[in-house]
Amino acid sequence: MIAQAPLIEAPISIWQQRAHKAGLWLTVLTGAIIPLSTSLTEIFTTLVGVLWLAAGHYKNLWSQVRSHPLVRSSLLLYAALGVGVLYTEAAMPDWLGMLRKYRELLLVVVFMTFLDSAxxxxxxxxxxxxxxxxxxxxxFYKFYLVPASLDPNLRVGLPFKNSITHSLLMAVFAFGLVTHVFHHRDDKGTVWKLSALLAVAIFNLFFMVDGRTGYVVFYLLGLLFLFQKFRFRVAVAGLVLLAGFHFILSSTSTLYQSQWNHLSRGVHKYLEGDTNSSIGMRIEFSRTSYEIMMQSPWVGHGTGSFRDQYREFGEARGLERITVNPHNEYMMLGVQLGFLGIGLLLYFMYTLWRYAFALEPLYRKLAQGLALTVTAGCFANSFLMDHTEGTLIMFLTSVLYSPLMHSSQTKHA
Incomplete structure (x- = not known):
């Protein structure tokens, strides 16, 4: 485990100290805002950035870049987007908008500065x-207690976010809960409380919302948990339990059954050449995006170019559907930055995976779950570009990996 030592020098003046303290509290509170409000998340992250500057932490930026692999990998990816502006043919609003969408990559530097204590x-x-x-x-209130006189379509368990984001948040929360349950297994009171909350979160995910992204992430994190906590034979036996869990849900949750059937039909229809399903469209978007990327494979078409490139390519090929988002982070960056962008994205994921093993046991397990979520989720969503998902990833990255300090283990990442 890497020895912990201050990575950031303490603020000097009284005003810098106050700015640092305010930034610390706002960073902590950002964790409470991300699941609840997009607009407040933007306000909080902006204020945290201003306080980071006011506290004089920008003076330590280069030290952070040299010392911390996650800071380095996230800034490299954003820097590539900055370089992509130099050769893009996209209009200024497009490339400025894309730089704004990926600004969450910069938050790692800011958040880690304020999260330098246990x-x-x-x-x-x-x-x-x-x-x-x-x-x-x-x-639960919205699903069960919304007055019947209201629109029946409102009777869904999505109070703050759409189904994709809500289900992702709930799957990540469930993984965090079960990890904490086993970490605190000697504290019976905590175990019972967290276990009850875990059961409620799982019920919410599979019986009250229709987010297939959350379903997939839940099963992937479930597999990871089995291999984290148990020996190989027991973990393999756990796979049978997960399969049984799926079949139980298929027969008890109408919502889950309909979403699973929709997924199966979509894949079957696509294999038959029919892309008129959400699954088929996503596959078509990714395949078309790859063809566009290969027209300029190494550095792509430039930052903010995706919309125009996809429209021109689609019109030339007579495609029925034109998109501004392929729902695939690899292809979103690939069209704009080519293999360079995909390589830097993979480098970010590599640092998530590699340096998770340098953390203490609880954070190591949580960090591995984050790495798996990002790596797998980016195949079906533009996680880093999407605001809530991107902010959540960078926030959790900062919380879990900020204990990493300058040492020989991080020197040559």
Whole structure:
């Protein structure tokens, strides 16, 4: 494990100290805002950035870049987007908009500065957990207690976010809960409380919302948990339990059954050449995006170019559907930055995976779950570009990986 030592020099003046303290509290509270409000998340992250500057932490930026692999990999990816502006044919609003969409990559530097203590990191995780409890309460209210006179379509368990984002948040929350349950297994009171909350989160995910992204992430994180906690034979036996869980859900949850059938039909229709399904469209978007990328494979068409490139290619080929988002982060960056962009994205994921093993046991398991979520989720969503997902990823990256300090283990990432 990497020895912990201050990565950021303490603020000097009284005003810098106050700015640092305010930034610390706002960073912690950001964890409570991300699941609840997009507009407040933007306000909070902007204020945290301003306080980072006011506290004089920009003076330590180069030290952070040299010392921390996650800071380095996230800034390299954003820097590539900046370089992509130099050769793009996209209009200024397009490339400016794309730089804005990926600004969450810059938050790692800012968040880690304020999360340089164990107390701050624990408080940030608790803030996120508290927000998820609020989300669950609001979800149950909206699903079961919304007056019948209202639009029946409103009777869904989605109080703050769309189905994709809500289900992702709930799957990540469930993984965090089960990890904490086993980590605190000697504390019976905590185990019972967290287990009850875990059961509620799972019920919400599979019986009250229709987010297939959350379903897939839940099963992937479930597999990871089995191999984290048990020996190989027991973990393999756990696969049978997960399969049994799927079949039980298929016969007890109408919502889950309909979404699973929709997924199966979509794949079957696509194999028959019919792309008129959400699954078929996503596959078509990714395949078309790859063809566009291969017209300029190494550095892509430039930052902000995706919309125009896809429209021109689609019109030339007579495609029925034109998109501005392929729902695939690899292809979104591939069209704009080519293999360079995909390589830097993979480097970011590599640092997530490699340096998770340098963390203490609880954070190591949570960090591995984050790495798996990002790596797999980016095949079906533009996670880094999407605001809530991107902010969540960078927030959790900062919370979990900020204990990494300058040493020989991080020197040659």
């Amino acid at each position: 107390w701050a990191r624990k408080a940030a995780l608790k803030a996120f957990g508290a927000a998820m409890v609020v989300t669950l309460l609001a979800s």
